Amino acid sequence: MILKGSQRGGGQDLARHLMKVEDNEHVRVHELRGFASDDLKGAFKEAEAIARGTHCKQYLFSLSLSPPESARVSAAQFEAAIGQVEEKLGLTGQPRAVVFHEKEGRRHCHCVWSRIDAETMTAKQMSFFKTKLQGVSQSLYLDHGWDMPRGMLDKAARDPTGFTLAEWQQGKRQGVDPRWQKLIIQECWKTSDCQRGFEAALESKGLFLARGDRRGHVVVDHDGSVHALSRMLDLKTKDVRARLGDGADLRSVDQTKARIAERMTPAIRRHVAESKAKFAETAKALNDQKAEMTARHRRARVRLEAEHKAQWQAEIRSRSASLPRGLPGIWQRVSGQYQDMRRRNESAMAALWQRQADARQALIDKQLSQRAALQDRIKALRDEQARQLRELRGEIGRFLAFTTGRDGPAREPSRARQPERGSGRQRSRGLRLER
Structure with a gap:
């Protein structure tokens, strides 16, 4: 599991980013621990308010957890990984928020801690956190039996095509x-x-x-x-x-x-534009299918959450109604029977919570499998586009070489070597892009 962490401020910007559904197909706030607020923006406002009593500007520590593409990781496994990171970085007991994102058939997690210790009003030190995260990451790969990326074993083997956000945009x-x-x-x-x-x-x-x-x-x-x-x-x-x-x-x-x-002649420009348009048309059908699948999956999750909420409330009402009242209730409290009944009720509610969590995970796994199958088709289209555009670039390069009369970079006319009889410049006179 790839772990990337950073110290930061700007809690409201981070909250907006984490809850952005435009960039993610599914967003779910899984946990808010140690906050009075029940939403992400309110929680980060609390952290910011406490940080004002200190000199700390980067009062949050943000962590992203990305499992391998083919792995199916449950919420409990994400929680266990977060627990390891929390202990390793000295953030145990600190207020935290956990958010799940799903995109392109993959599920990843974000965890954000408040660095401010409310008792001492000091910020938790995050020395060498990158090295510590790398150690936890390697341990997670070994524990789950996942193939470890070569770049994690050898820095020289890291993907050379890594790019920044600006390059991607x-x-x-x-x-x-x-x-x-x-x-x-x-x-x-x-x-x-x-x-x-x-x-x-x-x-x-x-x-x-x-x-x-x-x-x-x-x-x-x-x-x-x-x-x-x-x-x-x-x-x-x-x-x-x-x-x-x-x-x-x-x-x-x-x-x-x-x-x-x-x-670059108009014909060449048209050739490039038509190539891109062809793939755009094919991609539109897949994107429409992706949008329909995303909407259908969201409706299914909303229905399941509503069913779980109704079931939970009905169970609470049923358990409350079964509790004895009046003199029988007093007698059961004195005799200790009330405590036994309370423990049974808590155990039953915990079992219900686990069944609902299992049902939610089963639905997520099913939907991820469906989305991953569609993503394979999208990736195949992208690979084909890359291959054809690479070939097109080669054709453009050859055409430009023909127009200069040699293979290689073009120079100013005054510096260009004069072509001999039968050279590439003369042969290029018959080169036309017929439609």
Whole structure:
């Protein structure tokens, strides 16, 4: 189970984020412990109010728990994992909130603690919490028999296509998965050892190296979007400059965009747009099916919760009515029979609570299986889109190479090598994109 934690303030922003149904198909507040309020915003307001009596600005500790994609983890197992983290980080007994999220056929959990000890009015120290979380995470993988990620065993084996939230949002705006785009640039970097070779590798994929205003080297896509090279490579700027130089001889971003606009014919642009439109049409049918399934699953959960609430209240009324009153009640209290009956009632209510929890988990597992099957189809579509767009990038790169008369990055006309008879420039005269 991947554990990611952070100290933070801004409790109201966090509450809004955790309860956002736009980004999650199902959201459920599982537990509010140590708070007087019965909703998440009110609970975090309490934590903020207490923190004002201290100098602590980051009065919350937020933890996300993400099990493997194929694992089916019950609420009790999440609670056990949270208990291990709580003990390891010294947060035992601190007020906490637990929220479950479900998205794309997977279920994960968020737990947020108040760091402020109300008795001493001091904040719990969170020294080396990342190292401690990693130890708990490895223990959870071993305890459950899950395959441990290679990156957890060896830092050098971590996924090189990791991306930031800003990169992911930029990719979503462009309709492109940023993971494979980032991987393309990293592959070009690995197969080249100088600026010229790197430019050639990028242009073979329809990408262009340029000089950024304040971000050093950047990569410009064929549609004009700009990506910081050091971020795409997960390297420091000085490491990029060590291989490519300071980039003073590169075109600026505006010059590169103008060059792309001159060389990208309307037919090529139409080809790219039609490819994206084709996948958008196919994805719409799956997205409509996903929306219908989500609405159906939500209705089923609301019905189950209503049934459980009615059953719970009916059981309470039945148990209360069975308690003796008057002189018989006094006698049972004196003789100790009342305490025995109370223990039986508490045991019966605990059994009812467990049955309801099991029924809720069974429904969640069933719905997760249905959603995971649909997600497999969505992932297959995304993979096919990535494959075809990768091939399209190669075609764009070959077309651009033909128009310059050589394989490799294009230079200014004054610096370009004059083509010989029968060279690529002459052969490209017959190259047309027929519709």
